[in-house]
Amino acid sequence: MKKILAVDDSASMRQMVGFTLKKAGFEVVEAKDGSEALGIAKQQSFDAVISDVNMPVMDGITLIKELRTLPSYKFTPLLMLTTESGLDKKTEGKAAGATGWIVKPFNPDQLLAVLKKVIR
Amino acid sequence: MSEHNQQLILEGQHDENQYLTFMMAGEEYGMNILAVQEIRGWEDVTAIPNSPSFVKGAINLRGTIVPIIDLRLRFGIADNEYGPLTVVIVVAVEINGQQKVMGIVVDAVSDVYSISEEQAKDVPDFQDSDNAEFVHGLVNVGEKMVVLLNLESVLNLE
């Protein structure tokens, strides 16, 4: 089973994403900010990471940047959750090494459709 | 309970309701069995001060405080000595949008009958016209006449 790390400071979003992914057959681990996520990522291996951008302690872009420095995450799909008004965040994200993005708000089906682009 | 009626309970059809009947002052009364929670023997109640005479008091029903109503007094009939046959029927009804559990003291429990909706006919000039609102209708079961109680009205104490 493929394992995904879901990072968002909003509990309801984490629950929704986690539930959707588990239902689709993925194993899911949740984190509430970039720093917690980074710690978890170093201890376990994931097949993909989905992360919100705006979070306390460590934001999503910094998380992606950090993950890309880890050898085991060089090629891992790292997806950003971003809102429409954050178009420039996408550029920043890509520069940091993000694979792609999912625009908020999204529904569970959209999440899975996007995920299919990089993990099956 | 007779075998015949046990049979009826098992075969209960959709448009028929089952009624628990009991005796009070020589008349047989019935209430929808779905409202009945349990049947208990009479036990001491705690008096509630300044309450109407038909409110005998309150009992402890597994941790909940349940008021007990004497149906005779509620109907304005002289009350009875409570004897070994005296029972309290604990019912759950909705009064003014709230679910309430209350107990009714009756002389004795009678039977369970299956009665269809059409069978229960409204009789406009019931003998005790004061109590008309307590009664849902009259029904013939065999040769007997059973008075169907309107529980929500009987137990609405406001």
Place this chain on the structure above:
Amino acid sequence: MSIDLSQFFEVFFEESLEGLDAMEAELLNLDPGNEDMETINTIFRAAHSIKGGSGTFGFTSVSDFTHVLETLLDQIRDGQRALTAEHVNLLLKSVDCLRGMLAALQSEQEPDLTEADEIRKRFEVILGFSEDTNSCNSDIEETKSENTYQIDFKPHPHLFKTGNEPLYMISELAELGELETQAFYDALPDIDSLHSEECFLAWRFFLTTTKPESAISEIFEWVEDDADIDIVLCGGLFESDLSDDENNTHQTPVLATNEIQAERPVSETQASAPITINTSAVKKAEPKKSSDSSVTSIRVGIDKVDSLINMVGELVITQAMLSQIGEQEITESTITALQEGLAQLAHNTRDLQENVMRIRMLPISFVFSRFPRLVRDTSQKLNKQVELKLLGEQTELDKTVMEKISDPMVHLVRNSLDHGLETPEQRVASGKDPVGTVTLNAFHQGGNIVIEIMDDGQGLNTEKIRDKAIANGLIQDTDELSSDEINELIFMPGFSTADEVSDISGRGVGMDVVRRNIQALNGSVEVASAPGVGSTFTIRLPLTLAILDGQLVKVAQHTYIIPLISIVESLQIDISKVSRVGKDLDVLRLRDEYIPILRLYDIFNHGGAIEELDKTLLVVVESDNHKVGLLVDDLLAQQQVVIKSLEANYQKVDGISGATILGDGRVSLIIDISGLIKLSGLKRPGSQDLIVEQNAVGGAA
């Protein structure tokens, strides 16, 4: 697959309301011109979360509204715009508005958008434009005709490091229609110099599909900058001649690249087009009671849970011990062991009870946190300068009690601000600091929580109160009352000394409702005041609503319970000290007070009670600063009782506050002292007037 999103709603509402509280607290901390970046970021993130979540779960009214907030906050945190006090006020108003909208949605009602629209317009004025929401509503539509596209895809060497997988992209392409693929390996270096991490492959695809070009470019959306991509619409022609050196594209019409550029926003918004999640279609089993807006869950610290687990463990051990003893023969030693075991059981039960109660306890800071905002807004409105001090914020109390004490506290604070504190000019004139202070202090005392609301204002105007009370017929001109007793009058119904009816603290319906609400919680409120110095309102509340320390008493053959907290003393009556006042009221002279005697058997209409005063006992109780004596046949035990509702299945009974179940399983009713006094018809419970009447009757015995 369809997932029912409503299962996440409650969490969303909870976290959003918390987020709004955080936003508000931080907004109050902001000092425009001198703002702390971290504070701005926290506020931004809160708005951002609410916007994201509300959009995801289909609450479009909330997400649309929050959008403007987020935009403004984004500009401020990027430094594009300076923060002003107007912004802060508008943001605070938005917080209120959002609270209302979320509360409505939480009870499954449509929120009223009038205020939201008004606030949003003000934001739009500030932002200088009306935001054009990305209204591109393109779904990937089928075009009527089938077209063939030639797609050249040459990833840059580092493409793998972005985490993208060309293979998946190709299979996505294949899903759009008929796909023919040609792969180019010419860029592959020798095995020796092959970097396994880099991509040297390129492809040319011919895709025949009814889907529009945007569907194709969407597949490559993420790697636009990491690959060379050309999409050309063929007239069905195959360009099958490819030379080796056509590595880096062929003549791509500039148009094609531009088309790709233009398509970008389309494919983004396609993903963000409003989703209609049928929140209305999701019917909950029981309709939510919208009257109680309190959240129905509670957060419990894990230490409390662990504590409970320990207690239960001990309980299990004690139970095992007792059952072991129970299996033995009954001898004297087993009885002793049994008694010890039962003592242990009592100890365990008490501990467990205390700990379970603690679960419902939350720090009073949850209620206190309302006040900085309230004080700020109200003092601004009144043109007064006020400093708010909060003490004892960590003092814990029952969650339900806390929810219900909030409104009375608000009223008392508003009252202090409105009537207690003077304007800066008045304060300076009397030698005080122009800034007034309101202090909220909470602490535990005995089995209660005490909340003090203090102000250093002008204190209660005893003269004015007295005059008003006389004018309203509450007391008579000739009545002699101490200043404390006069101050107590403010709690009587229909009382107000406001010169104009100010809408801050109400039309005199305030204080008596405040007292009644506090009494409904089995608590009490008192006022102490010194002219020119200030006033202090003291609220006392039991730590929990469910348990009461009671004194069992016998009245005729009935057992009643008097709340221990209201008992002053119990005594045998000295007949020589009893006098009759008026028609049928007996009073007992107790030291220097006169205590009216209430015959419980009479008020409760019980026959068979002892009527002779010298054969009965008197329990002197106090309620609202009034002392009365309750006549009982006998005093029984004192015990802690669990309060059960009589109203749930029956109805409210005057003079009775609830019921309980005694050790023998019988029901016993709990007396409501202030209700009883009303029921007894005792018109003027003040003991002072009795002296007047007493003297009129002909002197004390």
